[in-house]
Amino acid sequence: MPVPRNRLGLLLLGAFLTLVLYLLLPAAQHEQRLVGTRPDGGKRGQPDVLFLHGQAFTSKTWEDLGTLALLAGEGYRAVAIDLPGYGDSPPVETVATAQGRVAFLDHVLQELSMRRPVLVSPSMSGRFALPFLLARWEQLAGFVPIAPVGTKDYAAEQYQQVQTPTLILYGDRDARQRVAVVPDAGHACYLDKPEDFHQALLGFLRQLK
Template identity: 80%
Template sequence: PDVLFLHGQAFTSKTWEALGTLALLAGEGYRAVAIDLPGYGDSPPVEMVVTAQGRRTFLDHVLQELGMQRPVLVSPSMSGRFALPFLLAHGDQLAGFVPIAPVGTKDYTAEQYREVQTPTLILYGDRDTRLAPQALQNLQHLPEHRVAVLSGAGHACYLDKPEDFHQALLGFLRQLK
C-alpha cells in the first residue's frame, strides 16, 4: 500500500525525509511519498487551495499524478485543511487516515464524521494541550478509529518521539493489510 505524507505549517516534505520515516516505510515494503503543499518547500502557491473544495481537488490531483490507489493519508496540523475535506468527500478512496492533531476538525459535524468508514489512527502527543484535545473531541466520531498517544511529546509529536511515532504508524499500517 501507498502512504502519502502531508506536513504542518512550519515544515515541508523534507521533514519526513530527515526523520527517516520515508526510508523506514520503504524498507517495510510501503511506497511512501511526502509532498510540499502549495506555497511550501518547492511548491509554488496555487489559487485553487483558498477553498476547502479547492484543497480537496488539489489532493485528488496529487493522488492521480502519483498513481496512488487507496493510499493511507498522514496529516499533521495545518494539513488538516487539505486532508479533512478530502476524507469527508472521498474517504472511500483512502485505505487509512492518520490525523496528527490536525487543524479544522471543528468545521465538520459529528454526523459528517460518523459517515466516514475509513480506518483512522488518531495520533498526538500528550503535551499538545491546544490542538490535540480539540481534534480528538471531533475525530472520535469517526466509527473506525483508534487512538495512539505519544507520551512526553508536543504538537509535532513525530519530531519529539520519532521512534514511538514510527512504531504506532507501522502498527496501524500492518493491521490494515
C-alpha cells in the same frame, strides 16, 4: 529569395520546440516538490502512504526524520509532498477553498498513481486532509491525522459517515483535544518521539493488510 530546404527544416523544428515548451510551461509552474521511496510501488497488498506536512515544515521533514526510509525498508511506497506555497511548491489560488483543496489532492493521487493510499496529515494539513476525507473517504485505505487543524469545521454527523480506518495521534504535552497520545511529546509528536510515532504508524499499517 527561396529559403534553402535544410534551413527551412531547422526553422520549422525550432518553431515546433518553442510551441512544445510553451504548452508545457504552465503545467511545470504548478508542480509540487515531492520526495519519496520505491517509485516502482510497494509490496503487493500493502497500501501506498502519502505524507502531508505542518505549517512550519515541508516534505523534507519526513526524509530527515527517516520515516520514508523506514517505510521503504518495510516494503511500502511512501511519498511526501510540499503543499502549495510551502517548500519548493508555488502558491496556487484554487486551494483557497475546501473544494479546491479536495481537487488538489485528487490531482496529486492521480499524478502519483496512488490507489487507496494511507494519508498522513499533521497539523495545518488537516485543512487539506479533512475535506478530502469527508468527500472521498472511499479512496483512502487509512487516515492518520496528527493533531489536525480544522476538526471543528465539521459536524459529528459528517465524521460518522466516514468508514476509513483511522489512527489519531497527539502528543501528551499538546494542550489540544486528544484521542490517542504519544507520551512526553508536544504538538509535532513525530519530531519529539520519532520511534514511538514510527512504531504506532507501522502497527496501524500492518493491520490494513
